[in-house]
Every structure is written in structure tokens, then in C-alpha cells.
Amino acid sequence: MSSTLSPSNSPKVRRKPSTRRRAGSHLPAHPSQESHDRALNAIRAFLRSRTAYDAFPVSFRLIVLDTKLTVKRALQCLLLNGVVSAPLWNSEESRFAGMLTVLDIIHLIQYFYHSMASVNITSADVEAFRLESLRDIERELGVATPPLLRENPSSSLFDCAKLLIQTHARRLPLLDYDTDTGHETIVSVLTQYRLLKFIAINCDKEIAQLHLNLRKLKIGTFVTGLPSAEPSEGDNPYNPIATAGLKTPVFDVVHMFSKHSISAVPIIDDNGVVLNLYETVDVITLVRLGAYQSLDLTIEEALKQRSPDFPGVITCSASDSLGTLLQLIKKRRVHRLVVVEGEEEERRGGKKGRLVGIITLSDVLRYVTGAVSIGEPIPQAQEPDE
Incomplete structure (x- = not known):
């Protein structure tokens, strides 16, 4: 390489x-x-025997954005913390509301780029746009609304990988249930990179084949x-x-x-x-x-x-x-x-x-x-x- x-x-x-x-x-x-097929089967068995918890880094930060935030403030938060996506949380209803990803920003750019040229929309309107309205943009553009994915951290890595592939997602929010509050709580986000790196670190013998x-x-x-x-x-x-x-x-x-x-x-x-x-x-x-x-x-x-x-x-x-x-x-x-x-x-x-x-x-x-x-x-x- x-x-x-x-x-x-x-x-x-x-x-x-x-x-x-x-x-x-x-x-x-x-x-x-x-030997190639034998190594693949061993890696898949390894993933079935490990949970998403096992792939967590020793120390990590979790950035969660309230859907009432404006896009401008949300982007500032992402850039400040060096990340390109984050889970969304509806504080009014105390529930998980999906993920903010770069593709959401792409759709926002498409919508406002054309709108600024055709109707009276200003830069201030763009910067005041709230995250809770992102799904409205998708409907205006006629693009598919991303599925509200989530998985429990105790699920096997194999099941997590399967869900990522079947839904064409690049990251998977991991949610658990808080018995004290009776609400879901966001624990972490499992990315494709994190999952593949976990395989690469723990399956040296198989990778060599x-x-x-x-x-x-x-x-x-x-x-x-x-x-x-x-x-x-x-x-x-x-x-x-x-x-x-x-x-x-x-x-x-x-x-x-x-x-x-x-x-x-x-x-x-x-x-x-x-x-x-x-x-x-x-x-x-x-x-x-x-x-x-x-x-x-x-x-x-x-x-x-x-x-x-x-x-x-x-x-x-x-x-x-x-x-x-x-x-x-x-x-x-x-x-x-x-x-x-x-x-x-x-x-x-x-x-x-x-x-x-x-x-x-x-x-x-x-x-x-x-x-x-x-x-x-x-x-x-x-x-x-x-």
C-alpha cells in the first residue's frame, strides 16, 4: 500500500x-x-463471540447534539471536537432522534444553494436552521430518509456488522435502557473503521492467511x-x-x-x-x-x-x-x-x-x-x- x-x-x-x-x-x-476460507470463518466466529462493548476504546468522548441546536452551532461543535458525525437527541421527548452526518450537510447545501438563487433566503436563514428540520429538507429534495438505526452494546459484533451492511450505514448508534429514568440512553457509536480495526488487532493469525x-x-x-x-x-x-x-x-x-x-x-x-x-x-x-x-x-x-x-x-x-x-x-x-x-x-x-x-x-x-x-x-x- x-x-x-x-x-x-x-x-x-x-x-x-x-x-x-x-x-x-x-x-x-x-x-x-x-486456508483463505478457513481464516474468514475464524474471523466470523470471533465476531459472533464478541460484543460491541468489547470494541470500545479504553477512553473516548461521546458528542450528542440536541435537535434544537442550529446547524451553525452544531457544525462548530463537530469541528471543535474533531468529529464529522454525532447522535441527535430530542430533549423535549427524551428520545434518540437519529444521527447528524456529513450527508445531512450535503443535502442542506443543495437545498439552500438553489433556494438562495430563486427565493428570498439569506445566509442568516441558513445559519438559523435547526437540526430538527433536517428531515423536512430530505422530503423537499426527494431523497430517502435514513433509517433510525440503533443496537444494544451487548449485541454481537457480527450482528452489528450485518446491520451496518444491510442498511448501507457507516456508523451504528449503541443505545441501552436506563432502568432509573425509564428512557433509552446513548452509550457510544460503532463505526466501520472501529470494527475493522478491532478485527485487525485481534486476528493477526487469520489475517496472515x-x-x-x-x-x-x-x-x-x-x-x-x-x-x-x-x-x-x-x-x-x-x-x-x-x-x-x-x-x-x-x-x-x-x-x-x-x-x-x-x-x-x-x-x-x-x-x-x-x-x-x-x-x-x-x-x-x-x-x-x-x-x-x-x-x-x-x-x-x-x-x-x-x-x-x-x-x-x-x-x-x-x-x-x-x-x-x-x-x-x-x-x-x-x-x-x-x-x-x-x-x-x-x-x-x-x-x-x-x-x-x-x-x-x-x-x-x-x-x-x-x-x-x-x-x-x-x-x-x-x-x-x-
Whole structure:
């Protein structure tokens, strides 16, 4: 795996050529399907034997937002505490009211961006908007209301993972019952990253047996064919992956986030080489700066406002192993990997660094647990290359 620093991390830093340092996958000469499947079954048994409580860090903070808060104050709270989501609580009825996520902010931007241009809505109206009205925005936009997910902390990690996958959620609120008050109480939030890191820390022996490569295991979303040299107007040569360029307006990418329910869009050049990622969390910075009034700025301009401590774009090859990926999750915070062509593809006439696919934590969790989204077939491990 490699971590490629973004060329647009800070407007004050001179742009340097991109460097890609890769760690080997340590694939054996003849990966064993039998040992791979045995390791998967052992990991799943481990998850069934552990509860959500077991995955809690030794020390953590829980940020809970009252639905009466304005969006402006809620965002200030998130930024101050370094988080991008938080449970919502209806204090009038003393009940859990769902989660505030970056996607809610995306929907809010879409709604007010158009409303400011068509009706008499001001910046003050946006900043005074209350969290309790977020569901009204979803109805106006015609997007699905997220399910009111929750699970008990004593539930098995396997059941928690299954619920995350079946509902396409990235985080799961954990609620218990307070016998003194007779009300539910929010205990914590289990994220996909926390769950996968727990596996990576506790299943070293099993992970060492996961040698089959990512493409053969069908983990992630891959470009369906080689990009056309001259795609017709309106075609996306990297279908089904949504992409953008440095000159793409930010609002076009915001629309991609909402339309496809995704959290990042690769920024590529004319040859399909990955230059950067634009993420939903980047939009929070723009909202904080009041830039929802001028989202016609380009991605290149928006990236100049990104924090200089952005960790960079994490890349991998389709020939890397699942075990290597899980070892990376163990070592550092990872939310997604961009699959690019490497030296091996370049020798076959490809373009080094060109976009091949994207692997999200949902993809990894879905495969490792064997859980499936509603209506999807169960993913099966594929035979290794001869």
C-alpha cells in the first residue's frame, strides 16, 4: 500500500511531484483458497463471540447534539471536537432522534444553494436552521430518509456488522435502557473503521492467511472497461466510478455525493491519473466559511482551503491482498483506498497511477463478514490465479 500526499494540501506550500511508496503484499507463490476460507470463518466466529462493548476504546468522548441546536452551532461543535458525525437527541421527548452526518450537510447545501438563487433566503436563514428540520429538507429534495438505526452494546459484533451492511450505514448508534429514568440512553457509536480495526488487532493469525488478491475477491468497485481515448460527450469513461477534474465546480461534486450516496470523488487528469480526492468532509470547511453561497468555485480552488494536515490519498493495486489491506487499517486511520495501475500494468501498456477502482470500508466489511445488502447475492471468494 502507499500513501500519496495530495498536490493541493495547502496554498502556501509549493506543489511537488507526486511520490508513491508501496509496501509489498507478500503474496505466496500459490495462495490457498482453503486456508483463505478457513481464516474468514475464524474471523466470523470471533465476531459472533464478541460484543460491541468489547470494541470500545479504553477512553473516548461521546458528542450528542440536541435537535434544537442550529446547524451553525452544531457544525462548530463537530469541528471543535474533531468529529464529522454525532447522535441527535430530542430533549423535549427524551428520545434518540437519529444521527447528524456529513450527508445531512450535503443535502442542506443543495437545498439552500438553489433556494438562495430563486427565493428570498439569506445566509442568516441558513445559519438559523435547526437540526430538527433536517428531515423536512430530505422530503423537499426527494431523497430517502435514513433509517433510525440503533443496537444494544451487548449485541454481537457480527450482528452489528450485518446491520451496518444491510442498511448501507457507516456508523451504528449503541443505545441501552436506563432502568432509573425509564428512557433509552446513548452509550457510544460503532463505526466501520472501529470494527475493522478491532478485527485487525485481534486476528493477526487469520489475517496472515488472507492472501488472495482484491480483484479476484471482487472487493470494491472497479472501472468496467479500459477508458476510451475519445469518449462521447456525456459519457463517463470510468463508469461506475464518479470522477471530477481540478476545474470541476464544487457544486457538481456535491451533487455526485448526494446522487450516488458516496463520500469521496477521485480528482483525475486527462489521462485518468489520480491527483487527489474531494471528500464530503471537505464540504464542512466550506460551510463553516460561509462558502455555500459560492459553490461555483472549482475543486482546485476549494482544495486550497483544505487543512494542511490532510493525510493524503491512500492507494493500492488490484493485485494487493486482503491481508495487506487489513494490516494497513491496523496501523493507520483509513476510510477508503483508491485502486490505481502500478508498474505491472504499466509494463502491459497501462498508465501508472491511472484510476482502476475504489475500495471502501463498507466493501471490506461486507466481504470479511459475509453480510450482504438487502437484495444482493452473497459474495463468494474466487479461485486464485493459476
